[in-house]
Amino acid sequence: MAATELKNIFLSASIPLPEREHKYYNTSDVIAIRDSVIALAMSVIPEHKLVWGGHPSITPLINYVCQKLGINIQQHVAIYQSKFFEKFYPLDNNQFENIFQTENLGERNQSLLLMRKTMFNSFQFNAGVFIGGMEGVEEEYNLFKEMQPNAMIIVLESTGGAAKIIYDELLPAEFKNERLVKDYRYMSLFQKILIDKI
């Protein structure tokens, strides 16, 4: 497939932690989050482009999966990172060429907002996928919806956390689907509801 035909998929995911707000942690299924991130990487990266705001646990997992699959991924991933978190960057960043850094505005939320806006301004996305997560995933959902109004939205309710809250409280009916709630076979699920439709 020629590079110009790559479809852009945005991933927003993180793992709810017990010491943070319990409304995220109590419903989260870390195994489902793990499995769905792996499945998304395996489904999207070989033929399209996966874009995400670098997360210290998610990035190494995707990197490992890509290495094992033997895919030359450089054209197929783009990672955005705020320099605010520079000292926490995972080493894996070195394995990806397409890392885009945004300014450190001296304050966490403002720096993150700049990173997210830059990311959403840089691509026209065909779809956004939202998995598990806490406040950050909710913020990315709201901004993504506003800045990429034509993109398809996939919220994996079955992974819990912010994804469940978004699904239950914010998601328009057109993006709801029973499989997003009950189906844990994420490879075939993404094939059906994402890859076949973009």
Place this chain on the structure above:
Amino acid sequence: MKYKYQIILLGSLGELSEKIISLFFEKVKELKLPINSFMIIYDKNFESNYSGNQPSFVFYFGAKNGDFKNIDLIDRLVKDGALILPIFYTKDLFSSEIPKILENQNGLLYDVTKDDKIINLALESFGKLRQTRKVFISYRRDESTSVAIQLYEALEKNNFDVFLDTHSIKQGEPFQEELWHRMADCDVIVLLNTPEFLTSRWCKEEIAEASAKKIGIIQLIWPNHKLDNTSEFCFPTQLEESDFEEGNFNDKNKSKLKQSFVDELVMKAESIRARNLASRQDSLITEFTNFAVMYGKKVNLQPERFITEELGKNKRRIFIPIIGIPQSIDCNQHAELKRELHEFDIESIYLIYDDVRIRAKWLNHLDWLNDYLEIKTLKKQNFNKWLQQN
């Protein structure tokens, strides 16, 4: 316990189903498995109790009069990739005692000599054998030896096959190959995350690798330490001083966790094992059947955990999933497979496996199969394309 093994009883229930359940729990006791790690589900409590993210085994009891019950639930369970064993009563009358939706499922003709076999099939699907209940404890010798040994003994007592990572690895040395080999076959790893643990033994690459291999990670984080943001793919517990006997958490040879905490941890290991087992089965077996159905194939997941595809004229293709280290294709499955081979004309046999999980050298262990069959292999990443083309 958050996650459980689900035993589902459907169809025409009565004396036999009650007997099977009571024999099942006798066996569970005998094997020293915690009784509350199993949940019995009937049609009445199905909607409120069943969940697709936990392992399940379904007994479907046939009806001599052809009045079939719970067809709608069976339809859903087939789609979810549950293992289903249809039980019928009269020789040659499978198709009149079992509903059409299960017509290609390997059924079991019941007589009292089959009780053990029925129970074993269910326990087998949950990995009842001790050698398939592997837990790996990783710790740093100069920080948490006594706690590691304490957990080793507790898990061992609860019928886990525990592997204690006692090899001393010097700082900066790569994680030993042999450890990884043994670890990759575990369902659960318990990490004793003391302050120096992640810097010396594990790093985020190892956590990522364990996660990609679909191993459940429990982290016990010491009171003077906190969870690192590169290792969040885990079930973390932040320990308090009060979780230790006499509040003593930093004596590598004397510190011990309170018994109540240890008991809870054992249950947690069982729960996470159940969730993870479902994940592994889904990620290989159910993904395969889902893709196959997408391309209109007639595939069935047999109660012995292999997949058959109907090609018509009594011809079948067989797909054997490789989940753990291949030796774990147990004798029972091997025997069932032989029976398959006699009853049907087998066009071909494939081993299906997850490339991300399995090591190439494991595949060499499968040579025994090659002795009498020509076996082909099929990687998970190619399921979609292969099923479309073949």
